[in-house]
Amino acid sequence: MMANFNYTSMNAEKFSKVLKDIDTFIFDADGVLWLGENVMAGSPKFLDYLIQLGKQVIILTNNATKSRAVYAKKLASMGYHSSITKDSIVNPAAVVADTLYRAGINKNGKKVYLIGSQGVQEELDNLGITYFGTGHDPVSNQSDNRPFIYDLELDEDVDDVGAVVVGYDKHFNYHKLMKAANYINQNENCIFVATNTDETCPGPNPDTVIPDAGPLVTAVQVACGREPIIVGKPHTAAFEYIRRRWTIDPAKTMMIGDRTNTDIKFGRDHGLRTMLVLSGCHGVAEIEENHAKSQCDMIPEFYADCLGALVPFGY
Numbered sequence: 001m002m003a004n005f006n007y008t009s010m011n012a013e014k015f016s017k018v019l020k021d022i023d024t025f026i027f028d029a030d031g032v033l034w035l036g037e038n039v040m041a042g043s044p045k046f047l048d049y050l051i052q053l054g055k056q057v058i059i060l061t062n063n064a065t066k067s068r069a070v071y072a073k074k075l076a077s078m079g080y081h082s083s084i085t086k087d088s089i090v091n092p093a094a095v096v097a098d099t100l101y102r103a104g105i106n107k108n109g110k111k112v113y114l115i116g117s118q119g120v121q122e123e124l125d126n127l128g129i130t131y132f133g134t135g136h137d138p139v140s141n142q143s144d145n146r147p148f149i150y151d152l153e154l155d156e157d158v159d160d161v162g163a164v165v166v167g168y169d170k171h172f173n174y175h176k177l178m179k180a181a182n183y184i185n186q187n188e189n190c191i192f193v194a195t196n197t198d199e200t201c202p203g204p205n206p207d208t209v210i211p212d213a214g215p216l217v218t219a220v221q222v223a224c225g226r227e228p229i230i231v232g233k234p235h236t237a238a239f240e241y242i243r244r245r246w247t248i249d250p251a252k253t254m255m256i257g258d259r260t261n262t263d264i265k266f267g268r269d270h271g272l273r274t275m276l277v278l279s280g281c282h283g284v285a286e287i288e289e290n291h292a293k294s295q296c297d298m299i300p301e302f303y304a305d306c307l308g309a310l311v312p313f314g315y
């Protein structure tokens with residue numbers, strides 16, 4: 001297939017012409033709708049504009065630390081349209097819970113070993129899935145006399161643990177790594193699921209590296225020697241989840257995000273139209289870099305400064 005290497009700068013006037021060919025918009029959240037705790041100026045108005053035109057709006061974040069209910073509240077508090085609710089939002093926590101539910105974890109009476117935060121806990125609770133392992137798991141209760149931990153008492157019988165889920169967890173440590181690797185390694189039927197594999201997350205201080213779920217997932221993967229099912233963008237589980245819940249025509253759906261390797265790749269890999277906004281992580285420099293490497297799956301069809309720049313004059 002001939003690669004499509006074109007990427008076009010978008011403005012409000014050009015957008016109004018493309019708009020008629022799109023009936024569904026999928027938005028990334030951080031760097032697009034908000035930046036950390038602050039609303040992205042102009043974005044609520046842009047979504048109002050689309051919703052008023054009858055467009056379908058879906059929000060797809062890679063952040064599994066909070067549940068959809070928490071994100072819905074955050075959007076409402078920032079002034080986003082009242083029609084945007086928990087049911088407009090997809091996050092890896094919800095997709096993980098759905099994946100495990102559909103795999104029959106409940107039916108089979110299995111438990112989940114969870115390395116993760118509130119988001120995954122609440123979404124598992126919503127579907128009645130039993131989990132354990134969250135919070136502190138100090139190494140300090142092991143003898144310090146030997147450099148290695150050769151034996152670790154597992155909290156549950158390996159045959160009762162139907163899945164290990166790995167996501168962002170600030171309490172992640174050697175104990176958790178060892179437990180996760182053993183639950184997976186000692187039971188071939190144990191499912192290994194990762195929320196997302198983002199390397200780092202954005203923070204208030206650009207000089208501080210904040211490891212995200214990616215390094216944690218890699219640690220478990222290397223230790224147990226098995227590949228996880230990854231549900232976050234750019235992987236397919238989130239796309240399938242969306243297709244089960246919404247009626248979408250990929251050719252009439254546009255993915256808008258601020259990262260080329262997650263948002264744009266997700267759109268490209270699943271046949272969606274794509275637009276990068278420059279208000280978050282990646283800029284034109286990254287597009288050019290992908291272009292130089294012929295990575296057309298990470299080159300957006302369009303790019304714009306921010307969503308607010310696409311609202312028609314006088315709206």
Ligand SMILES: [Mg+2]
Pocket residue numbers: 028029030031032257258259280281
């Ligand atoms: Mg983002």
